[in-house]
Amino acid sequence: MDSNPEEVMGCFLGMAVGDAMGRAVKGLKPEAIRQIFGTIEDYKDVRNIIGKGTRNYRMQGLYGAPTQCALAVCDGILKNKKKFIEETVNNFKNLSNGGPENYFGAFRSSESHLWKSVNLLDDRLLTEPTLLSSATGSFTSLSVPLALFYKNWSKTLASQCFQLAMVFSSHPLEIVGSVLNGFLVTRFLSMEGSELVQKRKEILQEAVEVCIQAEMEYQSSFKLFENEWVVKSKNAFSHTLQGLIVQIEKPEKEVLQWIVENANGYSNREIRYASQGCVLSLMLLALYWILNRENDFSLSSILRQGRETEKLGSLVGAWTGALQGAQAIPENLKTGLVNGREIRLRGDALFHRRMKKNAKVLVDMEMALTNKETEEGKRYLPKETRKVLKSINIDSWEDDEDIVPTKENRAQWRKFQKEKTKAKRDRRKNLPSDFF
Numbered sequence: 001m002d003s004n005p006e007e008v009m010g011c012f013l014g015m016a017v018g019d020a021m022g023r024a025v026k027g028l029k030p031e032a033i034r035q036i037f038g039t040i041e042d043y044k045d046v047r048n049i050i051g052k053g054t055r056n057y058r059m060q061g062l063y064g065a066p067t068q069c070a071l072a073v074c075d076g077i078l079k080n081k082k083k084f085i086e087e088t089v090n091n092f093k094n095l096s097n098g099g100p101e102n103y104f105g106a107f108r109s110s111e112s113h114l115w116k117s118v119n120l121l122d123d124r125l126l127t128e129p130t131l132l133s134s135a136t137g138s139f140t141s142l143s144v145p146l147a148l149f150y151k152n153w154s155k156t157l158a159s160q161c162f163q164l165a166m167v168f169s170s171h172p173l174e175i176v177g178s179v180l181n182g183f184l185v186t187r188f189l190s191m192e193g194s195e196l197v198q199k200r201k202e203i204l205q206e207a208v209e210v211c212i213q214a215e216m217e218y219q220s221s222f223k224l225f226e227n228e229w230v231v232k233s234k235n236a237f238s239h240t241l242q243g244l245i246v247q248i249e250k251p252e253k254e255v256l257q258w259i260v261e262n263a264n265g266y267s268n269r270e271i272r273y274a275s276q277g278c279v280l281s282l283m284l285l286a287l288y289w290i291l292n293r294e295n296d297f298s299l300s301s302i303l304r305q306g307r308e309t310e311k312l313g314s315l316v317g318a319w320t321g322a323l324q325g326a327q328a329i330p331e332n333l334k335t336g337l338v339n340g341r342e343i344r345l346r347g348d349a350l351f352h353r354r355m356k357k358n359a360k361v362l363v364d365m366e367m368a369l370t371n372k373e374t375e376e377g378k379r380y381l382p383k384e385t386r387k388v389l390k391s392i393n394i395d396s397w398e399d400d401e402d403i404v405p406t407k408e409n410r411a412q413w414r415k416f417q418k419e420k421t422k423a424k425r426d427r428r429k430n431l432p433s434d435f436f
Helices: 005-025 030-036 065-079 084-096 112-123 140-150 155-168 172-189 200-221 228-233 236-247 252-264 279-290 309-324 331-336 340-352 362-378 397-401 410-429
Strands: none
Touching: 005 065, 005 140, 005 172, 005 309, 005 331, 005 340, 065 084, 065 140, 065 309, 065 340, 065 362, 084 112, 084 155, 084 362, 112 155, 140 155, 140 172, 140 309, 140 340, 155 172, 155 200, 172 200, 172 236, 172 279, 172 309, 200 236, 236 252, 236 279, 252 279, 279 309
């Protein structure tokens, strides 16, 4: 089935909507999200929790780095499809120049993987893989505009997704994850949402084949594997998707535990949650969610997982939009999306494969949005001289990265868990009255 403008627009718009919805609660644990915001059905206002659970101000309804990365690719391929990598790289470089304090240029992201990768673009030929080996899912959105431009899966599209991802990361999980995302976008564009559950195992089997091809390409492109965890990860996605075929009909709790255990087999750092910043677990969580969904655009049940909600939102927002079209996105999410007009213009441009004349210049547009967020944020920074109550730290998943006793030391482990539970309970009792 041929894709139509509504589906292409729905995918690109849905990515930005999911990104913006997830950005407000990024870094929070599920318990904190439920306590502060309840369900995530719209764009949340973070002003009351700055300095208490969210470190920095985030403009309500404004998307973050996943969509900005996709916009850089979008404008690159629309400008010159034959040299889209060079154009994309120039867009990334321009977006990284200048910018307000505490931002990486115009990018609204605090992830070091992004700025390190962009900074390395000047030090090598684009045909050479980057030295940065990240697998956090920072670059999976790169393949979305490519998939929407071509609309159908092909060797050409697979190769372009692979080559573009290789510019920003040399890790097999990041590269294959980007290729997989491109395939899934085209697959969802070609089908009706009502067919999804019925065809989910067929989709997963096709995805396995796509990943096998990408993994073979990776092994032929990277002859030497110096890092033992990189070697171990070279076939991770195809093996993991084969496992998901078996797991897909099981209850959510069992599947989430399996996703965590599986990801730990391929990661050099401990993965404790499916929504943690690991591309393998994030994409599996998003896939399990989309393949068990009813026919609507509600992202609440995936965003309540917390932690890397920005990436999760952009993934499932793009896939759901591709399946259901722009008309399925609730009106309040369309009107509340900051810069929604330009997102729509580019979604339409990707369908017709040419940029609209009245579209804003990417760098000027994004820098203006980042500067506006910065100026707004200055009004809501907590005043250091004002001490209303003791410092409060909402349950942020980043707290879990602290060193904890090993389970072998049972006495220390029990003591640590009791103190952690008591600390959480005490923090929640002392929440300020203006939290809600």
